[in-house]
Amino acid sequence: MEQIVQQIYELLFSYKIIKAYNCMTRLRILLGSTDGLPLEKIKAFDNVLGTAVNGSELQIILGPGKAEKAAVLMQKLLEKSAERSEAQNNDAFGEAEKVHAAVKAKNATPFKLLLRTIANIFLPLIPAFIACGLITGLLNIILKVDPALSAQPLLKVLQVAGTSVFWGMNIFVGVNAAREFGASPMLGGTMAVIITHPMLAGITVFGEELSPGRGGIIAVLLVVAFSSWLEKRLHGLIPQMFDLFLTPLLVILLSALPALLILQPIGGMAADAVGTAVTGAIDSGGMFTGFILGGIFLPLVITGLHQGLTPIHAQLLSQYGVTVLLPILAMAGAGQVGAACAVYVKTKNQRLKKTILAALPVGIMGVGEPLIYGVTMPLGRPFFTACIGGAFGGSVQAAYHVGASALGISGLPLFAATDNIAGYLAGLLTAYGVGFAATYLAGFDDPA
Numbered sequence: 001m002e003q004i005v006q007q008i009y010e011l012l013f014s015y016k017i018i019k020a021y022n023c024m025t026r027l028r029i030l031l032g033s034t035d036g037l038p039l040e041k042i043k044a045f046d047n048v049l050g051t052a053v054n055g056s057e058l059q060i061i062l063g064p065g066k067a068e069k070a071a072v073l074m075q076k077l078l079e080k081s082a083e084r085s086e087a088q089n090n091d092a093f094g095e096a097e098k099v100h101a102a103v104k105a106k107n108a109t110p111f112k113l114l115l116r117t118i119a120n121i122f123l124p125l126i127p128a129f130i131a132c133g134l135i136t137g138l139l140n141i142i143l144k145v146d147p148a149l150s151a152q153p154l155l156k157v158l159q160v161a162g163t164s165v166f167w168g169m170n171i172f173v174g175v176n177a178a179r180e181f182g183a184s185p186m187l188g189g190t191m192a193v194i195i196t197h198p199m200l201a202g203i204t205v206f207g208e209e210l211s212p213g214r215g216g217i218i219a220v221l222l223v224v225a226f227s228s229w230l231e232k233r234l235h236g237l238i239p240q241m242f243d244l245f246l247t248p249l250l251v252i253l254l255s256a257l258p259a260l261l262i263l264q265p266i267g268g269m270a271a272d273a274v275g276t277a278v279t280g281a282i283d284s285g286g287m288f289t290g291f292i293l294g295g296i297f298l299p300l301v302i303t304g305l306h307q308g309l310t311p312i313h314a315q316l317l318s319q320y321g322v323t324v325l326l327p328i329l330a331m332a333g334a335g336q337v338g339a340a341c342a343v344y345v346k347t348k349n350q351r352l353k354k355t356i357l358a359a360l361p362v363g364i365m366g367v368g369e370p371l372i373y374g375v376t377m378p379l380g381r382p383f384f385t386a387c388i389g390g391a392f393g394g395s396v397q398a399a400y401h402v403g404a405s406a407l408g409i410s411g412l413p414l415f416a417a418t419d420n421i422a423g424y425l426a427g428l429l430t431a432y433g434v435g436f437a438a439t440y441l442a443g444f445d446d447p448a
Contacts, residue, residue, distance in 0.1 A: 022071035049374030126408035133406020135162035137417035183228030219267025294394020322403030335389025338435025366411030389435025396427035
């Protein structure tokens with residue numbers, strides 16, 4: 001891996017590497033310029049499954065584990081380069097910061113910033129959603145086999161563990177939202193507790209009966225956005241010697257009533273509308289709605305718009321205990337698996353076969369990016385036939401009305417967190433099969 005990262009570094013040096021970091025499967029490199037990037041040379045390296053360019057960011061698909069290691073190695077090379085540059089010219093850092101600022105300004109459209117903020121609020125919660133969702137799903141399987149086990153103390157403890165993230169979700173969202181809004185995280189968490197506190201039940205203020213937790217995370221986001229704005233304004237108005245104790249006090253006192261009487265009811269109406277719209281669309285549209293949603297999700301992933309769905313999943317989990325949206329959208333990745341298998345069967349390109357074998361296991365486990373960027377997108381038609389597989393799989397999920405009690409997992413592992421295992425597996429196999437058949441029949445231009 002060190003040799004590959006060194007070669008990538010040398011290829012990209014003239015493009016002004018600003019920063020290197022990673023997600024689960026990708027080494028992400030922020031560049032000062034992306035004109036004429038040597039993408040084909042990068043793709044030719046061993047372990048590189050594909051590339052993508054998003055604005056001024058080059059994304060190199062390496063797979064889980066490898067992406068993190070590559071980011072660490074690349075960052076070390078950048079640090080060594082910076083030390084050498086500083087010794088030669090102390091003004092070099094100033095130029096890099098200017099380039100970085102220009103890149104950020106170029107990509108800082110309001111909609112992209114909103115999606116980024118949403119992702120930053122909810123992504124830290126994903127591990128908790130995965131763990132608690134899998135515990136809940138496995139308990140459901142156990143209790144279906146023997147309902148009498150529900151009286152066992154150990155299973156009761158596991159039930160507590162499985163539902164814990166939902167009990168604390170409003171607080172977690174409040175803390176993360178305040179941090180993203182540039183305010184005190186614990187004040188954000190406190191505001192979330194205020195609108196969730198069970199003692200609100202039975203209290204009537206100005207003729208308005210208060211309701212604990214109404215509006216779920218949507219209400220929390222509205223309330224914390226307001227309290228964060230107020231906090232930042234107060235920091236600028238209150239003298240520094242009084243700021244430490246006076247600002248938090250005023251934030252709570254001035255935010256509590258507007259939060260309970262105005263923002264929470266608005267959040268409640270919005271949350272009800274979201275829940276009704278999603279479940280209603282799937283109930284009334286049935287297989288057709290599932291077909292559309294399963295078919296369009298991959299293009300949403302490519303454009304990054306899928307990040308806007310995270311709070312909807314979280315709201316459905318908070319409101320109903322399951323999200324009926326996730327099993328449908330998970331079929332997009334299953335369609336990729338089927339399409340990749342068809343490519344493997346038909347291609348005579350040994351490098352492409354090797355790429356598929358490397359990416360297929362993580363694709364089955366729900367991480368689809370290596371297959372998307374390393375196999376189906378570069379080939380063209382297989383990407384669209386994979387979408388067809390996802391569409392048919394989504395229609396089956398909608399027909400069985402499968403719900404998932406987890407968030408952040410996909411593919412085969414998601415079955416353990418669903419309330420209809422047979423229905424989910426039927427949709428998964430449908431997506432595999434249709435993705436394979438559509439790709440095999442449509443064909444592709446086999447690379448030399």
